[in-house]
Amino acid sequence: xxxxxxxxxxxxxxxxxxxxxxxxxxxxxxxxxxxxxxxxxxxxxxxxxxxxxxxxxxxxxxxxxxxxxxxxxxxxxxxxxxxxxxxxxxxxxxxxxxxxxxxxxxxxxxxxxxxxxxxxxxxxxxxxxxxxxxxxxxxxxxxxxxxxxxxxxxxxxxxxxxxxxxxxxxxxxxxxxxxxxxxxxxxxxxxxxxxxxxxxxxxxxxxxxxxxxxxxxxxxxxxxxxxxxxxxxxxxxxxxxxxxxx
Ligand SMILES: [Zn+2]
Numbered sequence: 317x318x319x320x321x322x323x324x325x326x327x328x329x330x331x332x333x334x335x336x337x338x339x340x341x342x343x344x345x346x347x348x349x350x351x352x353x354x355x356x357x358x359x360x361x362x363x364x365x366x367x368x369x370x371x372x373x374x375x376x377x378x379x380x381x382x383x384x385x386x387x388x389x390x391x392x393x394x395x396x397x398x399x400x401x402x403x404x405x406x407x408x409x410x411x412x413x414x415x416x417x418x419x420x421x422x423x424x425x426x427x428x429x430x431x432x433x434x435x436x437x438x439x440x441x442x443x444x445x446x447x448x449x450x451x452x453x454x455x456x457x458x459x460x461x462x463x464x465x466x467x468x469x470x471x472x473x474x475x476x477x478x479x480x481x482x483x484x485x486x487x488x489x490x491x492x493x494x495x496x497x498x499x500x501x502x503x504x505x506x507x508x509x510x511x512x513x514x515x516x517x518x519x520x521x522x523x524x525x526x527x528x529x530x531x532x533x534x535x536x537x538x539x540x541x542x543x544x545x546x547x548x549x550x551x552x553x554x555x556x557x558x559x560x561x562x
Pocket of ligand 1: 477478479480481531532534535
């Protein structure tokens with residue numbers, strides 16, 4: 317395992333989130349591409365996570381990511397959906413022992429925790445989702461469902477392609493005027509910064525946002541769509557409120 321994302325997220329969960337808030341990001345030692353079956357994880361993927369986490373995940377909820385801004389709300393007491401693979405790019409829950417999972421290979425995973433209401437959220441944010449304000453939408457939904465106060469929220473950013481490597485076309489300047497920089501080689505987009513700005517505008521305190529700083533394209537232990545193309549594997553990001561019995 318590389319010293320970047322995995323131990324980084326473990327460290328985040330220890331120092332930034334309380335111990336019962338589990339966060340994890342895998343590296344390229346396992347491919348977490350979505351399985352063709354309706355199970356959220358394949359057997360080897362599940363076994364890999366059990367080994368890395370040191371416990372077996374009781375239940376995993378994942379989504380079929382479509383680069384939109386739809387967020388699944390899995391609230392305690394609500395009827396459980398029989399289909400776990402809904403088309404969405406984020407999940408919110410207050411259910412203990414329900415692990416949320418998103419998959420990335422350059423896109424940003426955003427981990428959100430509301431300590432007052434014990435709610436967690438995990439978002440997959442590429443540029444399209446970011447343009448559709450998915451991070452901001454997560455905050456709006458947390459307010460609507462749990463009366464979350466933005467100033468209470470704690471947010472961590474996982475690995476993502478960063479402005480060192482994320483060369484984009486000039487229309488980005490219109491979509492993201494503040495987060496697109498022009499260099500000699502062209503335009504570069506700062507994806508984490510765009511999400512950070514959105515969260516701050518939604519009322520999250522900038523001091524409560526932490527960023528692992530790992531660039532997936534620079535870091536050889538990460539999967540990167542930009543570096544490896546279509547054949548790139550996927551890293552999994554997990555977030556769970558650890559409850560009794562785990
Ligand atoms: Zn880079």
